[in-house]
Amino acid sequence: MKYTLLILTLITHMLYANETDDSLIIKEPFNAELFDITQDYDRSISTVGFSTKHKKQYSSSEPYSDAFDYLQSVSSSHGVQMHLVKVDDSTNISLSKNVNLPKFSKAVSVLKTPSNGYFIGGYTLDGSLLFLKLDANANIMFSKSYGTKNQNKLTSLTLLNDGGVLAVGYSTTSRFKHDNIFEMGLGKNDIYLTRFSKNGNKIWSKKYGTQEDDKGVDAIQAEDGSIIAVSTTTKGNRTLIDLMRLSENGDKIWMKNYNAIAQTDNKIIPHRLIKLKDNNFLLLLSQFNEMNQEHIRLVKFDINQNILIDKEIFTTYPSALNDIKQFSDGTFIAVGYVRDAYNTDGLAMSLDSNLVQLNQEHYGGENYDAFSSLAILHNSQVAVAGSHTDENSQESNMWIVKLNKDASSAKKASSTSSLYQKLVSIFKEEIITSKLIINEDLSIELIDKSLYFSVAKHKLSEQQKLFLDTFTKKLIPLLYKYKETIVALEINGHTSSEWKDSDFSSTYLKNSKLSLNRAYATLSYIFNSQSSPTQEWLTKMLKGSALSYSKKVLYNDVENREKSRRVSFKIYTKE
Known part of the structure; x- marks a missing residue:
């Protein structure tokens, strides 16, 4: 059988991932599996299943006189609990939480609510049906047993x-x-x-x-x-x-x-x-x-x-598909498992609109691996949930894989690409209303007329301050989330190329100073608006830069002087 995912490199004692394939194995102390998966409105991915947990045991004042009574007390102390895992665009875990209920239970299905929360369906191990509603942070809003x-x-x-x-x-x-x-x-x-x-x-x-x-x-x-x-x-x-x-x-x-x-x-x-x-x-x-x-x-x-x-x-080997979804062009992607005499692998298959097989891929290691469910993502990639078992192990682990439309393995997005997508997402309103532009090199240009500086001025207007308040409330938390990747946030001051009654040298030097003052005014306002812990972090990555009129705004090779009087932002990463 063909193994298109290698056994994954250890990142932490609970987390495995290959450096190139977009795959994540989440290890718990005992058996754990994922059964259903969906995409959240913020483009993250959520999936549900179970992990095995223990309940705290309280010592009895009376010693056990019957071995069977003791064994029964031990057996009721551990079992499976509903588990929800949420990962970001880079398949990094942003939330991993047991939905702790009075009885041991498994989650088998997840649906999105309009408020970006979840409906979850499952059952208890003693035979009751469960229907839950969770908020976006996986807190229980209601739980119904029936x-x-x-x-x-x-x-x-x-x-x-x-x-x-x-x-x-x-x-x-x-x-x-x-x-x-x-x-x-x-x-x-x-x-x-x-x-x-x-x-x-x-x-x-x-x-x-x-x-x-x-x-x-x-x-x-x-x-x-x-x-x-x-x-x-x-x-x-x-x-x-x-x-x-x-x-x-x-x-x-x-x-x-x-x-x-x-x-x-x-x-x-x-x-x-x-x-x-x-x-x-x-x-x-x-x-x-x-x-x-x-x-x-x-x-x-x-x-x-x-x-x-x-x-x-x-197929050459016995195979089954557990889930299938249709793309907008009518083609299909399906996932399941394939078995030979030695092991079981996750199976992914693409089909045309007439259900004719186009491609199939096998994923896994030397033991038992299987896919349970899939979700088609906004970019036509596919998120898959299932279980993975390490070689020579008897315990299953939670497994999340990203695939391409043709069932091939998706490659892990670079942190720069992921950060760009996040920036576009959180500043969607500002982009639509033409307040700013975000470029793939992680530079941010302010394009609203109210955000430009007056001639020869560097003090911030009230409109600029109000915009920066909203802007930084979105930007700073995102940058902190990516702090291991980000090298610097640079604030660049700009000017137009003129300066009344000055020669070339004086014009350049005066504009250099003005652009530095604009960068400093913006930097200091942002810095002073943050809490003390955030300020301490910003000192390591915030810097101002004076570009004078070296990057004028041009239209048909003619300078637009008003739009040149601005500040811009640039995020630098380790990549």
């Missing part, structure tokens, strides 16, 4: 057109008369769907299925508001795939068995259901042949149950 009295498991969350959420999963048949859904379940396991409002209020919960073992897998909302869901029914050793269309209130419109359509008795497992750009749907499946070898199957269908494309993808 489900039947027996074992329940959540498989996915789907964002609905009204801002609410549909939770998909399954529930062991209820045997308790006080359950508010059914006194008896439909079978061994039942498909279990719950609709929440955008405020987290439960609108309805419903069960579906047969007298056999039924499990809800995934769902998506159609353009008309109805819901398309995929589930499985297990009869003995045979697994059947059911497609179901529901009204917004959860009432069944139609249900169709895919195996009958495909005319196959081979084992099939559904992984993901997505809505396409043309408002049709794509179902991602694993199918097993007579030798029980796994390969990929993709089914495109419309809202009226018509199968539009049914395609099998055969």
